[in-house]
Amino acid sequence: MQVETSCKILYKDAPNPHAIRFELAVGDMVERSCKAPGQFVHIKCGPQRLLRRPISVCSCQSGPAGDDLLTVVFEVRGEGTAWLAQRREGDCLDVLGLLGNGFHMEPQGRYLLVGGGIGVPPMLGCAENAPSRCDAVLGFRDSSHALLLNEFSAHCGSVAVATEDGSLGERGFVTGPVEALLEKNRYDAVLCCGPRPMLKAVAGLAARLGLPCQVSLEERMACGVGACLGCAVPMADGSMKHVCKDGPIFNAGEVDWNG
Amino acid sequence: MADMRVNLAGVELKNPVTVASGTFGFGREYSEFFDISKLGGISVKGLTPLPRQGNPAPRIAETPMGMLNSVGLQNPGVDAFIAHELPWLKAQGTVIIANISGSTPEEYGEMCEKLSAAGVDMIEVNISCPNVKAGGLAYGTRPELAAEVTTVAKAHAAVPVMVKLSPNVTDITEITKAVEGAGADAISLINTLRGMVIDVKTRRPILKMNTGGLSGPAVLPIAVRMVWEVHNAVKLPILGMGGVSSGSDAAQLMLAGAAAVAVGAATFADPMAPIRVLEELGELCDSQGLSSVTQLTGAVQPW
Ligand SMILES: Cc1cc2nc3c(=O)[nH]c(=O)nc-3n(C[C@H](O)[C@H](O)[C@H](O)COP(=O)(O)O)c2cc1C
Ligand code: FES
Numbered sequence: 001m002q003v004e005t006s007c008k009i010l011y012k013d014a015p016n017p018h019a020i021r022f023e024l025a026v027g028d029m030v031e032r033s034c035k036a037p038g039q040f041v042h043i044k045c046g047p048q049r050l051l052r053r054p055i056s057v058c059s060c061q062s063g064p065a066g067d068d069l070l071t072v073v074f075e076v077r078g079e080g081t082a083w084l085a086q087r088r089e090g091d092c093l094d095v096l097g098l099l100g101n102g103f104h105m106e107p108q109g110r111y112l113l114v115g116g117g118i119g120v121p122p123m124l125g126c127a128e129n130a131p132s133r134c135d136a137v138l139g140f141r142d143s144s145h146a147l148l149l150n151e152f153s154a155h156c157g158s159v160a161v162a163t164e165d166g167s168l169g170e171r172g173f174v175t176g177p178v179e180a181l182l183e184k185n186r187y188d189a190v191l192c193c194g195p196r197p198m199l200k201a202v203a204g205l206a207a208r209l210g211l212p213c214q215v216s217l218e219e220r221m222a223c224g225v226g227a228c229l230g231c232a233v234p235m236a237d238g239s240m241k242h243v244c245k246d247g248p249i250f251n252a253g254e255v256d257w258n259g
Numbered sequence: 260m261a262d263m264r265v266n267l268a269g270v271e272l273k274n275p276v277t278v279a280s281g282t283f284g285f286g287r288e289y290s291e292f293f294d295i296s297k298l299g300g301i302s303v304k305g306l307t308p309l310p311r312q313g314n315p316a317p318r319i320a321e322t323p324m325g326m327l328n329s330v331g332l333q334n335p336g337v338d339a340f341i342a343h344e345l346p347w348l349k350a351q352g353t354v355i356i357a358n359i360s361g362s363t364p365e366e367y368g369e370m371c372e373k374l375s376a377a378g379v380d381m382i383e384v385n386i387s388c389p390n391v392k393a394g395g396l397a398y399g400t401r402p403e404l405a406a407e408v409t410t411v412a413k414a415h416a417a418v419p420v421m422v423k424l425s426p427n428v429t430d431i432t433e434i435t436k437a438v439e440g441a442g443a444d445a446i447s448l449i450n451t452l453r454g455m456v457i458d459v460k461t462r463r464p465i466l467k468m469n470t471g472g473l474s475g476p477a478v479l480p481i482a483v484r485m486v487w488e489v490h491n492a493v494k495l496p497i498l499g500m501g502g503v504s505s506g507s508d509a510a511q512l513m514l515a516g517a518a519a520v521a522v523g524a525a526t527f528a529d530p531m532a533p534i535r536v537l538e539e540l541g542e543l544c545d546s547q548g549l550s551s552v553t554q555l556t557g558a559v560q561p562w
Contacts, residue, residue, distance in 0.1 A: 001291050004530055050475045050528050051321045080321075096530065220319040220465075222326060222527040225291075227284035229304070229333045230319040240312050240333060245288075259315075 002033045002225065007095045009087055010069070015147040019118065020085050021058070021073045022093075029097055030060045030068035036102025037125030038193070038216055038249045041072065042224035044094035045080035052096060053080045054221050054244070056122035056193070058148075060098070070097075073121035073147070099224050100248045103214050105129055109188040112137065112181055113156070114174055114202050116194025117145065122216060124148055126191050127155035135185065136160070137177045139198065143168035175201050182209055189214060192252075203252035213252035219243040234259030261544035262551040263537075265299070265519050268419040268444035268496050270381050272299035272354055272519055275552055276509065276537040279500050279523035280305055280358035280383060280423075281330065285344040286351060292530040297537065299519060300354035302447075303340070305385050306374075307359070308366050310336035320456040320465035325475030325502075326524055327454050329468040332360055337370050341377040349378060358383040358423070364408050368415040375417035383498075384412050384443075387425030387450035399425035399450070402437035409441035421445035421498060424489070426452050426478075431485050432492035439493045446489055447498035447521070449482045475524040478502045483515045490516020490557055504532055506539020513555035 011023040033039075037059075042052040060070040076082045087093065103126055105111065111134040115123040120138050127134055136156045140146045142165045152159045160177040161169030170176055175198075178190070182205060190206045192199055193216035206213035219231040226245030234256040235241050241250070263274035277300035283289060286301050295301065313333025320327040334340070337359070348355050357379040361367040371382055386398035386405050398404045405422070412420050422438045424431060426449040435446060451472025456465045464470070482501025489497055499517025503509050504525035512520050525532040544552050 004292070044528065048324065049321065050324060050326055050524060051319070052528065094529075220317045222319045222328070222524070223282075223288070224527075225288045225530070227288040228282060228319075228328070228527060229284075229313060229330045230328060232313060232316050232318060232330075232333065234315070238312075 002097060002099055003027070003029050004094065004096045005029060006092045008092050009089050012087070012089050015073060017144055019073050019075050019147055021071060022087075024070045024072070024093065024095065026060075026068045026070045026095060026097070028062075028066045028068055029095070030062040030070060033098040034060060034062065035098070036105060037129050038102040038122055039098040039100045040248060041070065041095050041097035042099055042221070043084065043096075046083040049080055049083070051080070051222055052224060053084065054099070054224060056216070056248070057098060057125060058121035059125045059128055073118070075118045096224060099244055101246070103191050103249050106188060109133065110186065112178065112185075112187045112190045114178055114190060114192040114194070115139070116174060116198040117141065119194030119216065120148060122193045123191065124151055127152055131155045132157055135181055137162065137174045137181065139163070139174035139194065140168070141165070173201070174198060175205060178202055179205055182206070182211065187211065192216065199252070200257045203255070203257065206252065214249050215252050215255065216248045217243050217250055217255070218248070261541060261549045263541060265553055266496075267498060267519050268381070268421065270354055270419055274299040274537055275513065275519035276533055276540065277302060277354070277356070277498065277519060277521045278526065278533050279521035280385065282523040282526055285340070286348055289526065289530055290351070293534050296352035298353045298533055300356050300380070301348065302356040302358050302383055302521060303344070303348070304334050305332045305358045305360045306334050306337045306340050306370060307332055308337055308361065308370060310334065310339065315467040317465055317467055318471070320471065322454065322456060322473060322475070323477060325473055325477035326527075327456060327466060327471035327473055328451070329466045329471035331468070337373055341373060345377055345379070354380045356381045356383050356421070358385050360385045364411040367408050368411040371412045371416035371420070375415070379418060381419050381421060382412065382416050383421045383423050383447055384408060385423045385450070387423050387427070399434065400428050402434050405434050406437040406441040409438050409443050413442040419444035421447050423450055424448040425450050426481060426485055426501070431488055435489045435493050439495055443495060445496045445498060446493070447500065448489060449478065449485050449501040452478060452481065474501065476502045476504055479508055479511070483511050486512050486517050487515035487559065503536060504528070506536055506541075506543050509536050509540045510543050510555055513552070514557070514559040516557045518553070518556050
């Protein structure tokens with residue numbers, strides 16, 4: 001059951017020059033509401049802003065006595081995240097969580113994790129959940145945007161990096177390394193978070209091999225809990241689903257990629 | 260402790276704090292955060308005769324101390340509501356208000372009949388949705404159409420009928436009098452105000468529908484003014500809403516003439532907002548030595 005709590009920022013740093021990482025003390029939130037990696041928290045961004053901002057969980061742990069920890073990584077995209085970026089260690093945030101469904105992962109499953117840009121951090125939770133049963137392909141604009149490479153290496157069999165300008169790893173998009181790995185290895189599913197064109201391309205590659213693919217979708221949100229119907233996304237069967245409650249993780253096959 | 264009970268067109272509410280249509284779903288989501296039987300009432304997401312998908316995304320845009328929405332009456336249809344949502348809602352121990360939108364007067368009539376038979380406590384006739392093309396706002400901006408819808412709804416409803424008015428009019432009292440003349444039992448207001456937000460980088464409106472309905476703290480003073488005008492124009496009880504996020508906001512609407520209030524977008528910011536508003540309103544009554552919260556209604560002392 002999700003909770004709304006005041007959470008202290010225990011630790012703040014910058015995993016690259018463009019992103020900010022908070023480690024938060026979240027009480028018993030993880031214990032009470034963590035279902036699977038890929039969920040999000042809904043954070044109030046100051047008294048002057050009505051709407052919370054949804055931010056994916058990077059990783060989380062439940063502690064023995066209401067001392068659960070949760071890490072988020074975000075980039076400044078607008079006024080809300082700009083306010084958030086100015087918070088310091090010791091400040092408290094009003095956090096609603098954990099929300100959404102998370103990736104469906106089998107206990108012995110082997111997974112190809114694909115992350116793009118600020119969609120990379122949420123995939124770390126998947127890697128931690130399936131240590132040494134996953135490979136990762138991480139895409140960034142350039143080397144200055146790369147992040148969490150050591151963390152992924154610690155949990156994954158292999159980590160391939162692609163940058164658009166070739167300043168780190170392979171030059172180009174994630175699709176090159178993804179295709180190569182899918183041909184070489186056997187996976188139970190592809191799990192993917194990043195910009196929509198990347199999700200669509202990766203979903204296409206997986207579909208061609210008949211491999212299940214789960215994607216993390218984004219939409220502007222108000223309530224975050226399924227009450228306002230603000231975060232609708234069209235499905236292939238013509239229905240509407242809601243990112244905050246039915247997602248953010250969807251089977252790639254149910255999504256209307258042209259919608 | 261002040262007596263918090265209020266009467267809205269013959270329906271007894273245990274307190275004057277309800278939740279606004281479209282901001283509380285069918286109650287299930289927020290029942291995980293608090294005991295929803297503590298609410299004075301729940302107005303459910305707007306119902307239509309047939310299921311509706313609503314509008315394309317993005318449907319939400321933030322504004323200074325508020326938000327725009329262009330959800331567009333997405334709902335499973337009145338029959339699915341009665342079959343799958345109402346039984347659970349009725350068991351929650353609070354007043355259930357069915358909010359309905361049609362594209363013809365007959366559609367309103369048909370829904371009033373079904374919902375009365377199914378046992379809702381009250382019907383809120385929405386003639387003010389800015390997010391649908393047919394009907395919706397057109398009924399709420401033209402007095403003769405508003406009166407016609409009200410007449411048909413009244414003829415088919417076996418429970419009190421409350422008409423929800425749009426603030427997107429030049430003179431709210433004109434439409435109020437038309438609705439009163441057609442037999443409405445109560446008035447609710449305000450629905451959202453039409454607004455627009457543009458992304459200056461892409462030069463595109465944030466909302467896919469270009470425009471949407473503004474709500475949240477930013478609209479409170481407009482709601483207070485309009486409730487006051489309506490209270491001065493007609494005798495009908497008023498359910499006031501628009502921007503309520505504290506007990507004193509609720510008290511403002513009541514002083515302006517509302518018998519009860521609804522909390523809307525504030526719940527998105529704070530899931531506990533309706534309960535907090537109720538507690539703060541109770542404390543305000545006690546601090547002013549009121550024996551009943553009803554003493555606030557219309558008690559403003561204008562200059
Ligand atoms: C996301 C959203 C959906 C809404 N849907 C409906 C609806 O279906 N029917 C209706 O009568 N009003 C609807 N409204 C209007 C609210 O019931 C209320 O009149 C308005 O939001 C003003 O109150 P607030 O400022 O407290 O939110 C909706 C408002 C929002 C924010
Ligand atoms: S944000 Fe309200 S339903 Fe998803």
